[in-house]
Each structure stands twice: as C-alpha cells, then as structure tokens.
Amino acid sequence: MAEAIRYTTSRWDGLVRFIGDGRIELDTNTFERSIRPLALNRKNALFAGSDEGGDNWAVIATLIESCKLGGINPNDWLAQTLTALANGHPANRVHELMPWINVG
Template identity: 45%
Template sequence: MLEGTAGKLVADAYKGYDRVTLPGRRVRAGCLAHVRRTFFDAQSVAPDAAKQAMDFILEVYKIERAALDADLLGTPEHLEMRQTASRAVMDDFKAWLDAEQPRHQPKGPMGEAINYALGQWDALTLFVSDPHLPIDNNASERALRVAALGRKNFLFVGTNEAGENLAGLYSLIATCEANGVNPVDYLADVLIRVQTHPASRIDELLPHCWKSPPHANTS
C-alpha cells in the first residue's frame, strides 16, 4: 500500500519496511516507544541502567505532553520546543548510551537495547526537525489492536483478496478516527460516491480531505 509513496514512515527497525524506505522514497522515522520497550525488558539484568534510559525517554514525552496541554502541536512553537528542550535531552541520552555501551555484553538484554537505540539514532531524532512527526507509532498499533482482538471472531476471511479489502477498510476507519470523522457517515457517503467520482480527484475522498454532505448525520 505504501510502495511508491513519499513522506516519512514512523516504524521500528523491522527490515520489512525497507521496501518503502529506500533512498528516494519514504524516510524512516524511529519509534521511541519501541526503544523504551527494549530497556523495559532489560530491567531484570540491569535495573539501574534501564531505568536511567527510560527516564531520558520520559523527559521527551513530558515535553510532548506540555506542547499538547498548551495546544501547540504542529506549530512553530512546538518545533522550537523540540529543537531546544527535546534536542538537549536526546543529546544527553546519546552521550549516556555511548558511555554505557562498553559496560554491557553486546548479546545481553541491556547491550542489545543500547545497540538497538544507537543503530537507528538518526531515525529516532528525526522528530526534532519536524513538529508534525509523532515520536512513536502507538496510534497505528492501537488501531491494529482492533484487528488482533477480532481474529477470534472472524478467523477466516475467505480469500487473499478479501483480506486485502478488509485491511483497506481498517485503514480507512482508523484514519477517520484519527481525523475526527464519523466512520459510518464517511463510508455511507464515499462507498456510493466513489463510483462516479473523477479518478483524477480521488484524493478528495480520503478521510482527511472528505467534506461531510449537508444531510449527513454527524451525531
């Protein structure tokens, strides 16, 4: 679905995304939540060091929370907060990781957590220069949880094509929710209108561009 598209992709270090993050395509942005998870799992062998790493990450989330509370997300003021406060935290985190790395076995939980963070450092710090870029991909993971919970109720979708169609519908509904659009109103309108809508203007029917018709029930 993302092949041939441009922009940024917030993801972990999974190699499967390389097909869409090759040079000239999407730019990979790191996920701080995934990094934190590796240090959380390392607490059993290095509790003090793991907590220190998670504290660095917590400071970044506190800055993001302050921007949210002040209604500054995506604004020039938010960018300034990231380029000053967040950059300072990430610089200190990087220095700490470099100093801490030789103290742990490379194949141990803490060593692997540190190597994971350092191995994608450029991607992890990309958010500092873009106020519209999330610092994690938790929103997409929350949306995918619906599919995971539903597997027990609809184990079989019939065919590969049906599975792809279902994935497309999931994406549309999750995008509606992310943009404050009522999915029922959206699908009721678009599934009819798409049959006659000009193909050259199909982007107008995407959830973030869609305009609710006057008669739609938005309650």
C-alpha cells in the same frame, strides 16, 4: 558505564531537541498506542478466508481507523464516499474522497 555514555552521545541531537522543545515526547508510546488499532486490523485481515478478502478487509479497516484518528465519523465518511461514487465521482480522482484529505 562506557556503553551508556556511547548510547547517550549517539542520540545527543535528539536529546537536545527533546530538552529544548517541550512538545516532543521522550518515547513513542503515545504514537504506538494510537496506531495499534490499524496494525491489529491488518493482522486480523490475514484470517479473512482468502487473500483477496484479507486485502479488502485491510483496506477498509485502515480507512475506518484513519477516520477515527482524524476525528471523522467513519459511518458519515463512508456514506458520503459511497454516495459520491454512486453519483459518478471520477475513479481517477478517488483520492479526493479519502478521510485524511478532510482533516484539519
């Protein structure tokens, strides 16, 4: 019983925040389910045939899953991004083309 009380008191601030704000989830299951595709794609990239191929696949898969999480059509985003790069978008500003820039 003492162990359970110590556990609760060590997390008291979070418990009070959870009770006071109905938007806060009690656990992280919802968030963990939403990022599972990202983690699985990165894990699958380990078997891409080479280190460089795995790295490239992990980057592409992460960008695609980021689009999905942000409600962006990955095919449209990729086509727009590749078109912008082909039309001379500056390499030092490629961060402006990332899918999370256009969310919300």
